[in-house]
Amino acid sequence: MTDLAEKIIAGDHRSIARLITQVENNAPDAVETMKQIHPHTGQASIIGVTGVMGGGKSSLIFELALAYRTEGKKVGIIAIDPTSPFSGGALLGDRIRMTELSMDEGVFIRSMGTRGMMGGLTSSLYDVVEILDAAGMNVILIETVGVGQDEVDIVKIADTTLVVLVPGLGDSVQTIKAGLMEIADIFVVNKADKTGVEQTVAELESMLDLVNNQERRIPIVATSAKEKKGIQQLVVQIAEHQAYLKKSQTFEKRRRQRYEAELIEIIRKRLMDFIFDEKKLKTTVDCCIDQISKKELDPYSAADQILGKILK
Amino acid sequence: MTDLAEKIIAGDHRSIARLITQVENNAPDAVETMKQIHPHTGQASIIGVTGVMGGGKSSLIFELALAYRTEGKKVGIIAIDPTSPFSGGALLGDRIRMTELSMDEGVFIRSMGTRGMMGGLTSSLYDVVEILDAAGMNVILIETVGVGQDEVDIVKIADTTLVVLVPGLGDSVQTIKAGLMEIADIFVVNKADKTGVEQTVAELESMLDLVNNQERRIPIVATSAKEKKGIQQLVVQIAEHQAYLKKSQTFEKRRRQRYEAELIEIIRKRLMDFIFDEKKLKTTVDCCIDQISKKELDPYSAADQILGKILK
Numbered sequence: 001m002t003d004l005a006e007k008i009i010a011g012d013h014r015s016i017a018r019l020i021t022q023v024e025n026n027a028p029d030a031v032e033t034m035k036q037i038h039p040h041t042g043q044a045s046i047i048g049v050t051g052v053m054g055g056g057k058s059s060l061i062f063e064l065a066l067a068y069r070t071e072g073k074k075v076g077i078i079a080i081d082p083t084s085p086f087s088g089g090a091l092l093g094d095r096i097r098m099t100e101l102s103m104d105e106g107v108f109i110r111s112m113g114t115r116g117m118m119g120g121l122t123s124s125l126y127d128v129v130e131i132l133d134a135a136g137m138n139v140i141l142i143e144t145v146g147v148g149q150d151e152v153d154i155v156k157i158a159d160t161t162l163v164v165l166v167p168g169l170g171d172s173v174q175t176i177k178a179g180l181m182e183i184a185d186i187f188v189v190n191k192a193d194k195t196g197v198e199q200t201v202a203e204l205e206s207m208l209d210l211v212n213n214q215e216r217r218i219p220i221v222a223t224s225a226k227e228k229k230g231i232q233q234l235v236v237q238i239a240e241h242q243a244y245l246k247k248s249q250t251f252e253k254r255r256r257q258r259y260e261a262e263l264i265e266i267i268r269k270r271l272m273d274f275i276f277d278e279k280k281l282k283t284t285v286d287c288c289i290d291q292i293s294k295k296e297l298d299p300y301s302a303a304d305q306i307l308g309k310i311l312k
Numbered sequence: 313m314t315d316l317a318e319k320i321i322a323g324d325h326r327s328i329a330r331l332i333t334q335v336e337n338n339a340p341d342a343v344e345t346m347k348q349i350h351p352h353t354g355q356a357s358i359i360g361v362t363g364v365m366g367g368g369k370s371s372l373i374f375e376l377a378l379a380y381r382t383e384g385k386k387v388g389i390i391a392i393d394p395t396s397p398f399s400g401g402a403l404l405g406d407r408i409r410m411t412e413l414s415m416d417e418g419v420f421i422r423s424m425g426t427r428g429m430m431g432g433l434t435s436s437l438y439d440v441v442e443i444l445d446a447a448g449m450n451v452i453l454i455e456t457v458g459v460g461q462d463e464v465d466i467v468k469i470a471d472t473t474l475v476v477l478v479p480g481l482g483d484s485v486q487t488i489k490a491g492l493m494e495i496a497d498i499f500v501v502n503k504a505d506k507t508g509v510e511q512t513v514a515e516l517e518s519m520l521d522l523v524n525n526q527e528r529r530i531p532i533v534a535t536s537a538k539e540k541k542g543i544q545q546l547v548v549q550i551a552e553h554q555a556y557l558k559k560s561q562t563f564e565k566r567r568r569q570r571y572e573a574e575l576i577e578i579i580r581k582r583l584m585d586f587i588f589d590e591k592k593l594k595t596t597v598d599c600c601i602d603q604i605s606k607k608e609l610d611p612y613s614a615a616d617q618i619l620g621k622i623l624k
Contacts, residue, residue, distance in 0.1 A: 031612050038610030126611075252605070259604040259611060263597040266615040268587050275580050285575040292571040293564070298350030299438075299571060300343050303578040 005036040011074070011136045013108055020110060023127040034127060037134035042255070044076070044133040045242055048158030050144045050180070055164040056190045059225035061141045062097060067235050068139045069106055076132035076140040079111040080125065108132060123265035126258075129157060155183045156261040159254055160241045162234075164188045165204075167196035181207075184218055185241050192222040192229060216244055317348040323386070323448045325420055332422060335439040338585075346439060349446035354567070356388070356445040357554055360470030362456045363492070367476040368502045371537035373453045374409060379547050380451045381418055388444035388452040391423040392437065420444060435577035438570075441469060467495045468573040471566055472553045474546075476500045477516075479508035493519070496530055497553050504534040504541060528556055 007015035022030035047064075049057050058079070065075045102109045112122055125142070132140050144154050155161050163184035189200050204220050219237050223230035245251035274280060284306060291297035319327035334342035359376075361369050370391070377387045414421045424434055437454070444452050456466050467473050475496035501512050516532050531549050535542035557563035586592060596618060603609035 035610045035612050038604075038612075039607045042607065130611075256601050256605055259601050260594060260597055263600060263604065263611050263614055263618075264590075264593045266611055267593065267597065267618060270615060270619050271583050271587050275583050278576075281576045281579065282572060285572055285579065288575060289568050289571050292350075292575065293568055295351045295354065298347045299442075299575050299578055300347050300350075302575055303582060306575075306579060307582055 001036050002033050005033045008033070008037055008131060008135050009040050013105070016108055016131055016135050017110070019131055020124075020128050023124045023131075024112070030127075034130065037130065041130050041133040044129075044137050044140045045238075046129060046133075046140045046142065046157060046159045046258075047238060048142050048144065048154035048161040049164060050154050050161065050183070051164030051188070051190075052166065053145060055166045056225050057143050057164050058098075060162075060164060060188065060190055060223060060231075061143055062101060063223075063225045063228060063231045064141060064234065065101060065107060065139075067231050069104065073138035074106045074136055075108075076135075076137035077107065077109045077143070078125065078128055078132070078140065079109070079143045080122070080145065108135070108137065123269050125157065126262040126265060130262075152180075152183060153261075155257075157258050159245060159251065160185045160238050162186050162188050162238075164190050165200060166191045167194050167200040186234070186237050187218060187220040188234060189220060189222045190225060192224040193227050197222055215248070313348050314345050317345045320345070320349055320443060320447050321352050325417070328420055328443055328447050329422070331443055332436075332440055335436045335443075336424070342439075346442065349442065353442050353445040356441075356449050356452045357550075358441060358445075358452045358454065358469060358471045358570075359550060360454050360456065360466035360473040361476060362466050362473065362495075363476030363500075363502075364478065365457060367478045368537050369455050369476050370410075372474075372476060372500065372502055372535060372543075373455055374413060375535075375537045375540060375543045376453060376546065377413060377419060377451075379543050381416065385450035386418045386448055387420075388447075388449035389419065389421045389455070390437065390440055390444070390452065391421070391455045392434065392457065420447070420449065435581050437469065438574035438577055442574075464492075464495060465573075467569075469570050471557060471563065472497045472550050474498050474500050474550075476502050477512060478503045479506050479512040498546070498549050499530055499532040500546060501532060501534045502537060504536040505539050509534055527560070 004015055004019060008019055019030060019033055021027075023034065049061055051057060061077060065077060068075050098109070101107055110128060112125060112128065129140055129142070142154065142158060161183050163180050163186075165187065167189060187204055189197055189204070191197075201220055201222060208214070208218055208220075219240075221230055221234045221237055223234055225231070242251070245254065285302070288297055288302035288305070292299055292302055316327055316331060320331055331342060331345055333339075335346065361373055363369060373389060373391075377389060380387050410421070413419055422440060424437060424440065441452055441454070454466065454470060473495050475492050475498070477499065479501060499516055501509055501516070503509075513532055513534060520526075520530055520532075531552075533542055533546045533549055535546055537543070554563070557566065597614070600609055600614035600617070604611055604614055
């Protein structure tokens with residue numbers, strides 16, 4: 001085992017940060033370490049937090065992290081949102097609180113700015129989750145900005161997905177996109193100190209009434225990160241959802257989906273690298289050029305031969 | 313052999329057009345026909361014509377086509393330039409002349425608008441050249457618009473590349489990009505009826521004087537498509553260049569380069585299709601998900617296994 005893998009499994013923060021930087025930079029060394037840490041993964045609860053901008057997702061994650069720390073759990077936080085306070089792009093007060101949190105040895109915070117090539121989550125997110133999991137984080141909170149494909153793709157990686165809404169952002173329930181409705185394991189109506197929270201909750205409830213075949217009704221939790229209200233109730237609902245996942249065998253199914261998405265991302269990335277690597281391509285096709293020139297083989301059959309193994 | 317392949321080899325214009333449309337639309341049927349026609353290719357002279365916009369490339373190609381027709385040769389014309397008169401985007405007088413040319417049974421004209429995914433020549437250009445070659449065209453003239461990567465990539469496909477310049481477009485020789493200088497097999501100073509042609513030719517000559525190691529000095533031909541001057545001289549220079557290619561074994565080398573570029577394009581296209589085919593990717597990775605879940609295999613090693621055959 002590499003020295004780096006050993007230190008990560010021991011939970012060393014600097015080693016975690018170093019491997020994350022390596023995977024983000026496509027460093028060839030990273031692959032061996034990633035291979036070695038995989039058997040040590042699978043213990044963390046992965047919680048996706050998505051929803052509208054200005055919904056207070058970062059403050060909510062901050063309060064959730066504190067609650068899990070009180071239980072003695074180690075917490076990883078990944079912010080895929082350049083405007084998140086975790087990325088340093090926020091008000092001074094928020095930044096100071098985040099900095100204090102990051103001083104806690106039981107908390108590891110990382111922000112990731114890049115997007116995936118398919119417009120969804122960046123492929124290195126899968127790596128970062130594996131790294132934090134192997135490093136012994138009991139809970140991994142992932143904040144995705146609620147635009148585009150990210151909010152839908154978060155279900156590929158999270159065990160539990162929180163969709164965060166706020167009252168008073170127009171008719172908030174009407175504005176929930178169909179995609180968000182489908183990915184929510186728990187609805188969080190945040191900023192419950194604002195007016196209109198009862199109406200938003202009621203609208204969500206009547207929307208849920210319309211959904212048939214509810215094996216499990218999606219719970220709605222009203223929170224106020226500002227007034228620290230509802231956080232404990234949210235922690236309970238997350239635990240109940242995870243118990244439900246395990247009881248219903250959905251947990252294993254979701255994990256399989258995550259590995260499937262991860263493997264597809266790795267393969268896509270490698271193939272893209274290959275497609276743009278003129279030199280490697282030339283070496284690969286070199287075998288067939290003579291035969292094509294001599295009309296013993298045509299270019300399409302040559303491509304079939306070369307690609308045969310993978311595309312069948 | 314497919315009916316379509318037989319008709320193409322017999323030179324039937326409607327069948328040529330149909331197969332070109334098939335390859336441009338990625339029709340699955342096209343591949344089998346492309347495989348079957350390959351043994352019938354390799355006879356055509358492939359001439360690339362590139363250079364500045366407004367250089368009169370289309371008129372030059374028109375005159376060259378007429379000259380080759382006088383010799384009894386069959387001529388294919390491919391215009392990769394949406395502003396080309398061959399694409400219908402020109403002055404009425406030009407369009408009428410092009411239409412007359414296209415009525416000639418010994419001439420096949422096709423315009424292609426799309427770009428390749430690497431920013432260079434569209435991948436179906438290789439197919440179109442193969443089709444026209446198999447259909448018995450003795451000469452294939454390819455017009456590329458002189459912007460970006462096209463003008464450089466034309467050498468991947470052409471036996472002889474003409475770089476067309478015009479006098480009076482500022483200091484034309486100074487504005488030749490280094491890339492154009494390197495790809496020219498023959499310089500054509502077109503619109504030789506305009507003033508400044510002697511100066512442009514002289515500038516080119518002194519530029520060529522500076523080039524060392526000239527196994528073959530690049531000839532400069534002054535032409536006037538408008539006054540039909542210099543065309544015969546250009547035909548002679550093209551023939552001399554092709555004789556030189558064969559004598560110096562460069563011909564075989566260029567053909568090999570073309571097949572290499574073609575095969576790389578086919579492989580790239582197939583891999584791109586694969587990368588964006590979520591369903592196929594899921595089937596491909598399905599074999600490994602269980603093992604990854606059980607920690608018997610990590611995602612990176614699984615990717616190694618799946619991609620092993622092609623990326624080594």
